[in-house]
Amino acid sequence: MPKQTQVIRLDANAPEAAAISIASRTILAGGLVAFPTETVYGLGANALDAAAVAKIFAAKGRPGTDPLIAHIAGFDQLPLVARDVPDLARKLAQRFWPGPLTLVLKKSGGIPDNMTAGLDTVALRLPDHPVALALLRAAAVPIAAPSANKFSRPSPTCAQHVLDDLAGLVDILLDAGPTSIGVESTILSLVDDPPRLLRPGGVSLEALRAVCPALEYAPHFLGDDQLAPAPGAMLRHYSPRARLLLFAGDDEAAVSAAMRAEIVGRDNVGLLASDADALQFADLNIPTETLGSNAEEAALRLFAAMRALDRRGLDTIVARAPKKQGLGLALWDRLLRAAAGSIVEVT
Numbered sequence: 001m002p003k004q005t006q007v008i009r010l011d012a013n014a015p016e017a018a019a020i021s022i023a024s025r026t027i028l029a030g031g032l033v034a035f036p037t038e039t040v041y042g043l044g045a046n047a048l049d050a051a052a053v054a055k056i057f058a059a060k061g062r063p064g065t066d067p068l069i070a071h072i073a074g075f076d077q078l079p080l081v082a083r084d085v086p087d088l089a090r091k092l093a094q095r096f097w098p099g100p101l102t103l104v105l106k107k108s109g110g111i112p113d114n115m116t117a118g119l120d121t122v123a124l125r126l127p128d129h130p131v132a133l134a135l136l137r138a139a140a141v142p143i144a145a146p147s148a149n150k151f152s153r154p155s156p157t158c159a160q161h162v163l164d165d166l167a168g169l170v171d172i173l174l175d176a177g178p179t180s181i182g183v184e185s186t187i188l189s190l191v192d193d194p195p196r197l198l199r200p201g202g203v204s205l206e207a208l209r210a211v212c213p214a215l216e217y218a219p220h221f222l223g224d225d226q227l228a229p230a231p232g233a234m235l236r237h238y239s240p241r242a243r244l245l246l247f248a249g250d251d252e253a254a255v256s257a258a259m260r261a262e263i264v265g266r267d268n269v270g271l272l273a274s275d276a277d278a279l280q281f282a283d284l285n286i287p288t289e290t291l292g293s294n295a296e297e298a299a300l301r302l303f304a305a306m307r308a309l310d311r312r313g314l315d316t317i318v319a320r321a322p323k324k325q326g327l328g329l330a331l332w333d334r335l336l337r338a339a340a341g342s343i344v345e346v347t
């Protein structure tokens with residue numbers, strides 16, 4: 001394991017060639033490079049090198065049963081990663097790549113078993129960030145890159161979050177400022193018939209159904225004590241250290257009243273709130289992190305807000321469940337996991 005992480009600042013829109021060259025050489029030498037994508041920062045290693053991939057699991061403390069996403073620089077790298085690619089994959093890729101859509105396909109022989117947790121399928125995407133693309137092109141190998149956080153912690157949306165979790169455990173950190181979407185990619189399985197949404201994310205379910213009307217989504221979550229039959233189904237994830245209580249219901253006024261009652265009855269409680277909710281509960285004078293006034297702003301701020309509330313050493317965080325449409329579905333999924341299922345249904 002490296003003793004010190006070399007942090008290299010670079011221009012998000014015009015990444016300096018020297019920085020990319022150091023980073024790509026590190027990837028090809030079997031090292032770890034954290035880099036920005038449009039969703040969150042990734043922890044990258046050569047996806048064709050089993051020993052390098054093993055370093056990702058070790059650094060994150062991630063169980064070997066949770067497979068990684070391979071990132072590619074272009075369609076031409078598809079055969080390095082996947083086989084039997086269906087027409088629908090090409091259609092989706094044409095529409096949404098580069099971008100926050102991950103496709104699960106049959107894996108090709110060159111991908112080591114630990115990369116896919118022993119599955120014969122592989123998750124892959126083409127990211128939409130000049131730094132990620134420059135690194136992928138320079139290294140000319142697919143790069144395995146899960147989010148660059150400790151396992152089950154909120155994903156990193158800026159370089160400081162990566163350092164908070166992984167300083168000394170990664171060779172190079174490319175710092176190009178905050179990411180532009182803030183939640184992870186949408187994961188779509190094309191090895192199931194009909195295709196299945198495995199994780200809501202940066203591309204909305206509505207946009208995907210416009211291309212693939214048969215797409216199924218049946219959210220299922222497992223507790224910590226249950227064995228996960230499918231990767232990514234673990235319930236407690238993206239979690240702050242404080243207990244998160246998520247309030248849901250159609251009657252907004254009733255939900256507000258229930259949130260207020262909960263806050264008033266507790267010590268050491270904080271609020272994760274839209275701008276409107278922050279105003280509404282301002283009189284309670286409790287630690288508050290705001291998520292802005294729409295789903296896009298909330299996605300950008302969610303993980304940073306969880307980390308900020310955590311630094312205040314709270315016992316409980318109260319939040320309102322977002323509407324499950326557009327990017328709101330990804331927010332709902334992350335909040336539900338952060339709450340480890342403790343959702344308060346207000347009727």
Ligand code: AMP
Binds near residue numbers: 068069104
């Ligand atoms: P992360 O990159 O940390 O956001 O996590 C990647 C997620 O991709 C995993 O937790 C899985 O849910 C999912 N994933 C990766 N490979 C596969 C696969 N072959 N089949 C299904 N899901 C996958």
Ligand code: MG
Binds near residue numbers: 147
């Ligand atoms: Mg992750």
